[in-house]
Amino acid sequence: MSEHKPETQLIxxxxxxxxxxxxxxxxxxxxxxWRASTILFDSVADMHAAEPPRMGTLQYGRSGTPTSWALRExxxxxxxxxxxxxxxPSGSGAVAAALLAVLEAGxxxxxxxxxxxxxxxxxxTLLKRFGVTTRYYDPLIGADxxxxxxxxxxxxxxxxxxxxTFEVQDVPAICxxxxxxxxxxxxxxxxxxxxxxPAIAAGVDLxxxxxxxxxxxxxxxxxxxxxxxxPVAARxxxxxxxxxxxxxxxxxxxALRGLRTLDVRLRRHEENGLKVARWLKxxxxxxxxxxxxxxxxxxxxxxxxxxxxxTGLFAFxxxxxxxxxxxxxxxxxxxxxxxxSWGGFESLVCPTAPTRTVSSSxxxxxxxxxxxxxxxxxxxxxxxxxxxxRFG
Ligand SMILES: *Cc1c(COP(=O)(O)O)cnc(C)c1O
Numbered sequence: 001m002s003e004h005k006p007e008t009q010l011i012x013x014x015x016x017x018x019x020x021x022x023x024x025x026x027x028x029x030x031x032x033x034w035r036a037s038t039i040l041f042d043s044v045a046d047m048h049a050a051e052p053p054r055m056g057t058l059q060y061g062r063s064g065t066p067t068s069w070a071l072r073e074x075x076x077x078x079x080x081x082x083x084x085x086x087x088x089p090s091g092s093g094a095v096a097a098a099l100l101a102v103l104e105a106g107x108x109x110x111x112x113x114x115x116x117x118x119x120x121x122x123x124x125t126l127l128k129r130f131g132v133t134t135r136y137y138d139p140l141i142g143a144d145x146x147x148x149x150x151x152x153x154x155x156x157x158x159x160x161x162x163x164x165t166f167e168v169q170d171v172p173a174i175c176x177x178x179x180x181x182x183x184x185x186x187x188x189x190x191x192x193x194x195x196x197x198p199a200i201a202a203g204v205d206l207x208x209x210x211x212x213x214x215x216x217x218x219x220x221x222x223x224x225x226x227x228x229x230x231p232v233a234a235r236x237x238x239x240x241x242x243x244x245x246x247x248x249x250x251x252x253x254x255a256l257r258g259l260r261t262l263d264v265r266l267r268r269h270e271e272n273g274l275k276v277a278r279w280l281k282x283x284x285x286x287x288x289x290x291x292x293x294x295x296x297x298x299x300x301x302x303x304x305x306x307x308x309x310x311t312g313l314f315a316f317x318x319x320x321x322x323x324x325x326x327x328x329x330x331x332x333x334x335x336x337x338x339x340x341s342w343g344g345f346e347s348l349v350c351p352t353a354p355t356r357t358v359s360s361s362x363x364x365x366x367x368x369x370x371x372x373x374x375x376x377x378x379x380x381x382x383x384x385x386x387x388x389x390r391f392g
Pocket of ligand 1: 090190224
């Protein structure tokens with residue numbers, strides 16, 4: 001593990017000499033895109049020596065090239081206490097691989113009720129079909145999760161803050177209970193990234209990122225990663241291999257490029273996001289702002305205790321009105337693109353309809369999710385002001 005601070009690691013990571021330099025001299029700054037399926041060996045002995053597949057030894061395209069190794073090494077370094085990282089063709093692919101690595105038929109999974117929609121769908125379809133049952137729990141349950149643990153419970157999945165409604169979980173308390181009871185913990189850490197929440201250090205076993213979002217950072221790559229501790233590393237490696245999961249070297253390269261500026265981008269997303277969120281809080285048409293760094297957000301005290309920053313994604317609840325009125329407000333915005341995903345340099349808006357099965361869900365009116373990009377926040381506020389005036 002590097003002794004350098006995260007900002008320095010982002011610059012240095014993955015730039016091993018053997019991945020950037022020619023043998024007879026001269027080097028480039030970034031590991032280039034190594035595209036490969038077949039790897040050529042000088043002899044049968046060399047071919048055997050490349051088994052089993054491992055980072056740093058070319059074996060077959062599916063087990064990676066210096067481009068993906070560099071990204072894996074960089075992501076592992078950002079999570080103090082982590083042993084390894086594997087890449088997947090999307091964040092959803094990463095969630096699926098992580099869950100398949102730790103669960104088997106007959107197990108029960110405790111899943112946070114505020115989770116990302118496709119993660120819920122995976123639990124309710126494929127995992128169910130393979131004999132894994134899912135029990136949803138209130139995102140704010142904290143140490144009381146102990147009361148939900150039964151004989152078949154194998155793992156606890158967290159996402160903090162939650163997709164769409166941003167409840168911040170008491171991750172250390174839940175992990176402490178899990179450790180005591182011998183359960184595996186997984187977190188979807190896409191919102192904070194390891195820069196703002198080093199999840200493995202907080203006690204989590206597998207930390208999942210949709211690199212599609214902030215790591216890529218430019219709305220032009222689909223990629224996922226799972227970073228894990230030593231005890232689960234062999235299982236994750238095996239499952240990733242048999243599932244045939246591999247990331248394109250072009251996408252790994254784009255993500256590595258994104259990583260270099262992740263810290264400065266996140267800090268600007270934070271600053272702009274907070275400025276817009278604080279302004280929204282004072283608007284008569286807004287009932288509540290669901291931003292982890294503001295006291296109105298459920299679980300804000302956990303954010304204040306555990307996180308090093310806030311990113312640019314949050315939501316606000318309209319004071320009354322229906323979905324059609326919210327859609328008119330959204331349609332009227334000029335600087336906010338209407339679309340899924342987030343984490344790019346640009347601002348986005350999207351109506352949200354949270355699914356909850358066990359926790360309370362009494363919001364005053366429709367919920368609008370914003371991703372605040374790197375534009376000047378005053379321009380974004382002016383855009384929102386005219387939209388809200390029309391709504392009001
Ligand atoms: C987008 C997202 C994912 C899935 O990532 P994809 O790359 O779009 O598959 C997973 N979790 C969260 C919280 C996300 O926002």
